[in-house]
Ligand SMILES: NC(=O)C1=CN([C@@H]2O[C@H](COP(=O)(O)OP(=O)(O)OC[C@H]3O[C@@H](n4cnc5c(N)ncnc54)[C@H](OP(=O)(O)O)[C@@H]3O)[C@@H](O)[C@H]2O)C=CC1
């Protein structure tokens with residue numbers, strides 16, 4: 064036993080020291096200076112905050128969402144904050160041709176692309192699954208298929224720049240949560256598509272990073288309105304969340320967890336104590352109303 068300890072403890076120390084000093088590069092805002100970046104769903108919420116951080120770091124920014132009046136305001140603010148350039152394209156991600164059009168705008172106006180940040184989500188409800196199959200189809204188109212369409216269209220430019228794809232997902236894309244059935248399906252689909260694509264990039268020596276962002280509850284207006292009363296969870300700040308997403312993206316991480324304590328740690332239970340995790344998740348909810356009770360919109 065004594066001899067085992069004498070060998071094991073220094074060995075563990077060596078492994079930890081190697082991990083700390085060799086693998087962990089530090090983030091510097093200059094990493095994103097001059098980079099050409101698309102941010103979807105940037106009229107509000109986390110996407111808007113991502114645009115402002117990029118602006119402070121001096122990136123070229125192309126934002127998109129449906130509400131043009133909001134996009135105009137975000138572009139103006141980005142220019143005030145120091146963006147190298149800022150522009151927007153308005154339209155809906157229900158339309159795959161529009162998704163592809165946004166990418167061609169980057170080619171036309173920026174001459175290429177370094178980072179594609181896929182962040183938009185269509186409206187859904189926070190409540191028991193209501194059996195509306197058409198809603199599930201529509202949400203899959205907005206939250207999943209348009210991500211696939213944009214990635215496919217952007218790949219030639221991203222290969223050229225050895226750039227990055229950032230996919231904003233959720234804890235609800237890793238484990239089952241009550242009240243998010245259609246939404247959760249779209250987020251799980253993203254994990255399947257992008258984790259598989261990452262493997263193929265590796266086999267084909269394609270140097271395009273894919274960062275899947277696993278977020279917990281964030282204090283955006285829509286999320287707080289929909290879920291704050293039901294959840295025993297304090298939402299995390301959206302500006303800090305946006306910065307963590309950019310750090311993970313710049314460092315080409317495969318997955319990013321925010322906040323760590325309410326995402327990565329509970330997920331450790333997923334493979335060894337799934338039922339315990341399910342129970343802990345349910346315990347974070349205030350008791351639901353009976354099925355059929357009107358729900359707030361999400
Ligand atoms: N907030 C949270 O608690 C959590 C959020 N996330 C993820 O973070 C990301 C951002 O969420 P959050 O900031 O809260 O979302 P918001 O609801 O605040 O913003 C959603 C954005 O998507 C745009 N959008 C909505 N529908 C469409 C559409 N049909 N076509 C194009 N754009 C559309 C909206 O603009 P417009 O209406 O103008 O089109 C808006 O810019 C999402 O991927 C979400 O799943 C993950 C975990 C938790």
Ligand SMILES: CC(C)CCC[C@@H](C)[C@H]1CC[C@H]2[C@@H]3C(=O)C=C4C[C@@H](O)CC[C@]4(C)[C@H]3CC[C@]12C
Pocket residue numbers: 189233234235240243278279280285286287289290294296325326329343344347361
């Ligand atoms: C194991 C626990 C400690 C972690 C709890 C985290 C819970 C509370 C987190 C994880 C995923 C989060 C949902 C999400 O991803 C996106 C949205 C869309 C938004 O418009 C409305 C809110 C909603 C439904 C979030 C609600 C809060 C959820 C369930």
